[in-house]
Amino acid sequence: MDAPEQTDEPSLEGDYEPETVESRWQQRWVDEDVYAYESDPERDPNTVYAIDTPPPTVSGSLHMGHLYGHTLQDFAARFQRMHDGAVLFPFGYDDNGIASERLTEKELDIRHQDYERREFQQLCREVCQEYEAEFTEKMQGLGCSIDWNNTYKTIEPRVQRISQLSFLDLYEKGREYRKKAPAIWCPDCETAISQVEMEDDERGSHFNDIAFELVGDDTPRDEFVISTTRPELIPACVSVFVHPDDEANQDLVGETARIPIFGHEVPIIADERVDMEKGSGIVMCCTFGDQKDIEWYQAHDLPLRVAIDESATMTDLAGDYEGLSTEDAREAIVEDLDAEGYLRDRWEISHTVQVHERCETPVEFRVSKQWYVEMLDHKDEYLEAGREMDWYPEKMFTRYKHWIEGLEWDWLISRQRDSGIPFPVWYCGDCDHEIVAAKEDLPVDPLSDDPPVDSCPECGGDEFVPEDDVFDTWATSSLTPLINAGWDWDADAETFRMEKPELYPFDLRPQGHDIISFWLFHTVVKCYEHTGEVPFDATMINGHVLDENREKMSKSKGNIVAPDEVLADYPVDAVRFWAASAAVGDDFPYQEKDLRAGEKLLRKLWNASKLVDTLAPRDPEKPDELEAIDRWLLAELDDAIEELTAQLEDYEFAKARDRLRTFFWNTFCDDYLEIAKGREDNPSTQYALRTAHRTFLELWAPFLPHATEEIWQAVYTDDGADLEDSSIHTRDWPTPQGYEADLEAGETAMEVISALRRYKSENQLPLNADLESVSVYGPIEGFEGAIRNVMHVQELTVLEDEPEVTTEIASIDLDYSTLGPKFGSKVGDIDAGIESGDYELDRDAGVLRVAGEELAADLFEVEYERTYSGEGEMIETESAVVILE
RNA sequence: GGGCUCGUGGUCUAGCUGGUCAUGACGCGGCCCUUACAAGGCCGAGGUCGGUGGUUCGAACCCGCCCGAGCCCA
Numbered sequence: 034m035d036a037p038e039q040t041d042e043p044s045l046e047g048d049y050e051p052e053t054v055e056s057r058w059q060q061r062w063v064d065e066d067v068y069a070y071e072s073d074p075e076r077d078p079n080t081v082y083a084i085d086t087p088p089p090t091v092s093g094s095l096h097m098g099h100l101y102g103h104t105l106q107d108f109a110a111r112f113q114r115m116h117d118g119a120v121l122f123p124f125g126y127d128d129n130g131i132a133s134e135r136l137t138e139k140e141l142d143i144r145h146q147d148y149e150r151r152e153f154q155q156l157c158r159e160v161c162q163e164y165e166a167e168f169t170e171k172m173q174g175l176g177c178s179i180d181w182n183n184t185y186k187t188i189e190p191r192v193q194r195i196s197q198l199s200f201l202d203l204y205e206k207g208r209e210y211r212k213k214a215p216a217i218w219c220p221d222c223e224t225a226i227s228q229v230e231m232e233d234d235e236r237g238s239h240f241n242d243i244a245f246e247l248v249g250d251d252t253p254r255d256e257f258v259i260s261t262t263r264p265e266l267i268p269a270c271v272s273v274f275v276h277p278d279d280e281a282n283q284d285l286v287g288e289t290a291r292i293p294i295f296g297h298e299v300p301i302i303a304d305e306r307v308d309m310e311k312g313s314g315i316v317m318c319c320t321f322g323d324q325k326d327i328e329w330y331q332a333h334d335l336p337l338r339v340a341i342d343e344s345a346t347m348t349d350l351a352g353d354y355e356g357l358s359t360e361d362a363r364e365a366i367v368e369d370l371d372a373e374g375y376l377r378d379r380w381e382i383s384h385t386v387q388v389h390e391r392c393e394t395p396v397e398f399r400v401s402k403q404w405y406v407e408m409l410d411h412k413d414e415y416l417e418a419g420r421e422m423d424w425y426p427e428k429m430f431t432r433y434k435h436w437i438e439g440l441e442w443d444w445l446i447s448r449q450r451d452s453g454i455p456f457p458v459w460y461c462g463d464c465d466h467e468i469v470a471a472k473e474d475l476p477v478d479p480l481s482d483d484p485p486v487d488s489c490p491e492c493g494g495d496e497f498v499p500e501d502d503v504f505d506t507w508a509t510s511s512l513t514p515l516i517n518a519g520w521d522w523d524a525d526a527e528t529f530r531m532e533k534p535e536l537y538p539f540d541l542r543p544q545g546h547d548i549i550s551f552w553l554f555h556t557v558v559k560c561y562e563h564t565g566e567v568p569f570d571a572t573m574i575n576g577h578v579l580d581e582n583r584e585k586m587s588k589s590k591g592n593i594v595a596p597d598e599v600l601a602d603y604p605v606d607a608v609r610f611w612a613a614s615a616a617v618g619d620d621f622p623y624q625e626k627d628l629r630a631g632e633k634l635l636r637k638l639w640n641a642s643k644l645v646d647t648l649a650p651r652d653p654e655k656p657d658e659l660e661a662i663d664r665w666l667l668a669e670l671d672d673a674i675e676e677l678t679a680q681l682e683d684y685e686f687a688k689a690r691d692r693l694r695t696f697f698w699n700t701f702c703d704d705y706l707e708i709a710k711g712r713e714d715n716p717s718t719q720y721a722l723r724t725a726h727r728t729f730l731e732l733w734a735p736f737l738p739h740a741t742e743e744i745w746q747a748v749y750t751d752d753g754a755d756l757e758d759s760s761i762h763t764r765d766w767p768t769p770q771g772y773e774a775d776l777e778a779g780e781t782a783m784e785v786i787s788a789l790r791r792y793k794s795e796n797q798l799p800l801n802a803d804l805e806s807v808s809v810y811g812p813i814e815g816f817e818g819a820i821r822n823v824m825h826v827q828e829l830t831v832l833e834d835e836p837e838v839t840t841e842i843a844s845i846d847l848d849y850s851t852l853g854p855k856f857g858s859k860v861g862d863i864d865a866g867i868e869s870g871d872y873e874l875d876r877d878a879g880v881l882r883v884a885g886e887e888l889a890a891d892l893f894e895v896e897y898e899r900t901y902s903g904e905g906e907m908i909e910t911e912s913a914v915v916i917l918e
Numbered sequence: 919g920g921g922c923u924c925g926u927g928g929u930c931u932a933g934c935u936g937g938u939c940a941u942g943a944c945g946c947g948g949c950c951c952u953u954a955c956a957a958g959g960c961c962g963a964g965g966u967c968g969g970u971g972g973u974u975c976g977a978a979c980c981c982g983c984c985c986g987a988g989c990c991c992a
Contacts, residue, residue, distance in 0.1 A: 324992085428923070432990070435921055439991070546923090547989060577989085583930095585988075614930080614943090618923090620988070624930065626944050633957060644954035691932080691942070703959075710953055787960090794949065794960040801952045825952095849937040853975060860975040864938095 043746035045646055049639035051604030055739040059173055065756040067763065068114075068178040070121040072533040081121065082113035083536040085514045085569065086179075087543065087552070088125030088187055091161065091168040092136045097578040097586065097623060098545065100175055100596045104612040105575055105686065106543050107177040111735035112681045113540075114178065116766035121536055123517050124179045126168065128161040129187035130506050131391065134452035136160060145451050151481050157452070158188055171596070176605045176738055178762065185516050187509055193476035195516055196509045197457045201469055202529070202563055203406060209446075211467065213402050215327045216445055217387075220345035220359075221394035224449035225403055231396055234388045238262045240312070242378035243370060245273065245290040248298050253284035258377055260312030261322075262384065264370065265363040267292055268351045269319040269340035272299045274329065276307040279314050293375040294366065295352065302333060321398035341397060404447040404456065404502070408558060412437050418557050422542075423571040425684040426618040429546060436550040444555070446508045453503030455479060461489035462496030472522040511555035514539050514568040529563065542569040546576060546618065573684050576620040583622050594623050606737040607631030613690040613736055634694065635740050638733065641702050642744045645726045648709055649719035651748060656716045661815025663721035664772055665779035666705050669696070670725055671769035677732060678766065686736075693732055701725060704783055711822035728767045738762060775815065777912070782816035784910040785809055789824040792908060792917060801825055804917060806905075808832050811913025836916055837903045842874070844896045845881065852892050859886060 043054075062068065084106055089099055106122065114120040134145055137153070137160045145153045165186065172179065185192060203209045216225040241264050244256045259273065273290050275282045286303045299317075306325060307316055318329045320338045329335060340350045347354045347362045354362045370376040386395045408415070416437050424430040447456065455478045457470035470477045471485040479499030488495045512520075517539070519532025531537055544553050553572060560568035579585055580592040587593070599608060610631030615621035659667070673696045680689040705725075712718040727749065734741045745761040757763060789807070793800055803825045810832040813820065821829045845867050853860055862884040866872050872883035879890040901907035905918035 432922060436990080439921080550990070579988090581929095583987080616931090620924085622930070624944085627930075629957085630943065633955095636955065636957065640955040640958090642954085647954075688932085695942080702955090706954080707952085707959095713953090790960060797949060799950060799952065800959070847938090849976070851937095853937065856975075858975050862975090864975085 042752075043743050045639075045643050045744065045747050049635055049740065049743075051606065051635065051739065054743045055176065055605050056174075058739050058742050059176055061756055062178070062760070062762075063173060063181055066182070067757055067760050068110075068120075068122065068180045069182055070119060070123075070180045072535070074532075074534050076119070076535045078535045078537075080117065081119045081535050082110070082117055082541070083121040083517070083539045084110060084123070084541045084543065085517060085539040085556075086123055086125055087545075088127035088185070088510065088513065089168070090130075090132055091126045091128050092132050092164045095168065095171045095596050097594055097596060097599075099172075100599075100608070101578050101612050102543060102545065102575050103172070103175060103177050103179075104609050105573065105617065105684075106541070107175075107179075107609075107738075108613065108681070108686050108735050109541060109573070109684060110178050111738060111762060112766065114762065115731070115734065115764055116678070116681075120178075121183060121517070121533075122177070122179050123183040123185070124169075124172065124181065125184065125513060125516070126161075126165050126186040126188075127506075127510065128157070128165070129192070129453060129509060131450065131452060133157050133161050133188065136164070149481060150451060150455065151478050154188070154452070158186075161186070161188060174600060174605070175596070176609070178738070183517070185513075190476050192509065192512075192516055193454050195512055195520060196454045196504055197470065197475045197477070198472060198520075198522055198529075199508070199512055199515070199559060199563065200457060200504070201472060201475075203559075204469060206562065208407050208562055209404060210407065211402060211404050213400055214405075215321055215330070215398050215400050216403050218343065218397045218399040218401070219389040219392065219394055220341075220343065220397050221392045222389060222450070223343050225399075225401060225445060225447065226389060226396070231387045232390045234386055234393065234395075236386045236395070237381065237383050238386075239367075239379055240382050241367060241370075241376060242312075243267070243293060244375045244377055245293065245317075247285075248289040248291050252288060257282070257285060257290075257315055258313050259315050259317050261317065262382070263319075263322055263363065264366045265347070265351075265354075265359050266319040266322050266340065267317070267366065268295045268347075268354070269321075269338045270297075270299055270317045271320060271335045271338055272318045272329070272333065273301045274304045274307045274316050274318055275301060276309045276314060277303040277305055279307070279309050282313075282315055285315070294369055294373065297338075304329065304333070320400070324398065327398055337400060339400065341399075343399065343401075345397060403445055406444040406446055406508075406558070408443050409440060411558075411562075412440060415554070415557055415561065418561050418567040421567045422569050425571060425573045426616070429549065429572075429574040429618060432546070432549050433554065436554060444558070446505045447502040448505050449501075450503050453506070454509055455503050456500040458500040459484040459497040460500065461492060461494050462498050463494035464489060464492040466491035468497065473524050475522075507551055507555045508559075510552060511559045514542075514556065514560055515563065520563070537564070538566055538568050538570060540570050542572040544572055544574050546574045549574065571684075574618045576615060576618055579620055579622045581622055581624060583620075599623075599628070603628045603632060604635060604739070606635055606740050609736055609738075610634060610690065613686040616687050617684050634698075635737065637698060637702060638729075638737070638740055639744070641697075641706060642726065642730075642748070644706060644710075645722050646748065648713045649722045651723065653716065653719040653723055655720055658717070659721065659772075660715070660717040661775065661778065662705075662708060662712075662782075662819045663715075663717045664774040665776065665816075666701070666721050666725055667770065667772040668774035668776060669700060669779070670728055671772050674728070674732070674767050674769050678768075681735070690736060693736075697729055697733075701729065704786070708819045708823045712819075730761060731764060731767050734761050734764075775812075778812050778814050778816055781811050781910075781912045782813045782820055785811070785813060785820055785913050785915055786824060788908045788910050788913075788915050789820075789826075789917075792906075803827055806830070806918040808836070808905075808916040808918070809913055810835055810916075811910075813913065832914075832916075836901060836907065836914060841900070842895055842897060845872075845874075846894045846896060847888075848892050848894075852888070855892075856886065859884060863888075 110120050110122040137157045138145060140160050141156060217231060219226050240260050240262055242258050242260050244258050246256045270292050275285055285301045288301045289298050290301055291298050318326050321327050338350055340348055341359055342348050345359045347357045349355050351362060354365055367376060388395050416434060419430060419433045457475060457477050459468045459479050466489050468484045468486055474485060480501060484497050514537060518537040520529060523530045542553060556568060607628050611627040614627055676692055677689050709718050709722055730741045730745050742761050750759040793802060806828045807826045808830040817829055817831060866883040872881060874881055881888040881893050905916050908915045
């Protein structure tokens, strides 16, 4: 076999070679800025389509989720670019955070603690650059129409400035506060973390039954037993709870208990949050064992007893156990309880504990000073904002709704970490007064920079303590629309303004369904508070890519499919065709056979293009009058354009894909092209062929950008034309041209053709075998030539009258949709009457009498069975009768 | 434990504002080299629409319960 020839120029020669074609176009699209967005603040926002893209963590590898998510966005971007003009499809790199911190330490063999934060961040930026470049290359290999001139990195100073501006704005609006409150805490990382960063893990442990004595003389009993997995928390015990319906233990309510070993006394309180099924039904409440302890602490105004410090070491409250780790203290306390007779039982269990997802350390709940964004008082507004957006699919709105309705805590935004974007805040060393940075100074790092004042405006003190916390990563990720629109503080005008106001609100927020409650929700909160506007017109929720067996891909299962491997075997366009197969929002499996279907389509498109090229000149004259068959094709094409446009506007990519494939493959290739082969010198057909072919390329362009570009450039552009103008992707989306045709006749003709094909197939005749004489009874006016030609019919007769047949009633079809409401429960009797033949058909009156009722003509249809008694063989189709002799 | 979503031939799916032969693709079997494409074309087989109870003249579709899967939150 010959080596495939390197094709540097687009051409229709030979077979389609995606491996050379696809990379060539990817390169040229980027090099020649085909997808560049030019901002014009004066532009009408309605003519700009802007996508707020998700910023992937670039130090990680590209996975199928990236590929799928961006491909969906690209369908929308490419369609909108053709349909409605300017499109912004930006790209964001998320490398602000612990992942890049670790990466930098590893890469440079350093510890971040040895550097000033600002210096270390500079090192991070340098290290991340390589990863960004690599990620960019991989993304460009997906063929998405991203504008690579419009990118942002969450680690860059511009983004730091916006993040800090956001903090200042919310602070000034009174939407943020610093408060001592319980927070989820990782004792290994020594930071507060959010709920999102926790995960469940199954761990071995022990249940310990511990006896508590009652205090006082006249007590209902001497002692009771509680069960706990965390005996080291008994020095932190602040109360004991009993369920109000727990009759067996009701006598304890109102009494006072003494804590063994430590001796302090706590009240016994009734509360319905007690789980009566667990252990003795009596539970201790500590500072803090779990989230329920926090609820109780808040609900019953309990005191704090902090026995565990930020590094999971016992405090002085733990008396003799001070300085021990929680684990050592647990063992020591159990031993001592046992020695003193308080330990009544102990057995091994396995249970779920909540651990920090990053280091797998079990979390603690600690009281510390943290920054919060107030949210609970604006829940209604955020819900309303969600309602104002269009949701694709609509059903996903309920997730957002339930999330907001279930919110119980304000948003904790401070993290005790080294890497990240610092809070632009200092505190007065004397009075703890909060001093925030001046907007024009941002970005600042309080660890390196001085506060904007010389003395505390509150007490006059001149010592300042820098805040060393950094923002939660979502505090920055939730600003992507503002980053993309260039939101900033205008010091002269003393107001916030956007560099590209025409983009905001954005047209589309794409989202995985798993992070609706984080990314989308937090973005709505932030942008709404800053601008008073809902940041998105619409949100498109994408599902997850599962493995061949419909299971979630995960490293531990080892069932991950890497995009690199897929793209090594299949053309990008075939992968895109697969990506378009699922309804937006549904999870769907990776299936290799679907990729083969895409490959077949590319081959079909290529081969059909070659055929069209041999049948018609590239730019034929438009004839004054089109013939019926050609007008029919173009009228059908008009219908397809109309439907596809509506589907793509509604993000119904799967429907659009199937509609277009069916029309292209079955109607155009199987029906029309076969007919056109016999009409190659006909100017009407030549014109229709070219019009349809150009239109098909345009309609396919959002789905199959590489193949359509290759064919378009090979056939319809002049050499050396500027790609920005000549690319198929910058053309106008097709609109219906108003072709009128006898669609019924076209449809009937196609039925006749397929009936003849079936006849040949069933009689094992070649499809190009001659048929001597064929008669047709049915509306095929204008299509006689086409039928004769494509089916090789020597003599075609159109019958004026129905052929000689003896007819017999085969069945009577009822129109149940009107019959049902009209006759209700009589329908059963009517059915039975027809079934048994017990009815009377009055042809003169046009009515059917059955079961004592009279049905008008519009309620039923009589189907006849025809028996042909003439010469030859009769074939019936939906709307025609065909006779072969 | 709570909420949301999903369950349709061997596989992936359409249909789900109720109307009676349930759509298409892949796979499978048979036939056909026809003025692009045999990696094509034509024909065919294959379904208790997860189970169950109900509403209705009529349920894949609406409602209840159960089973299974996924996501989110406890």
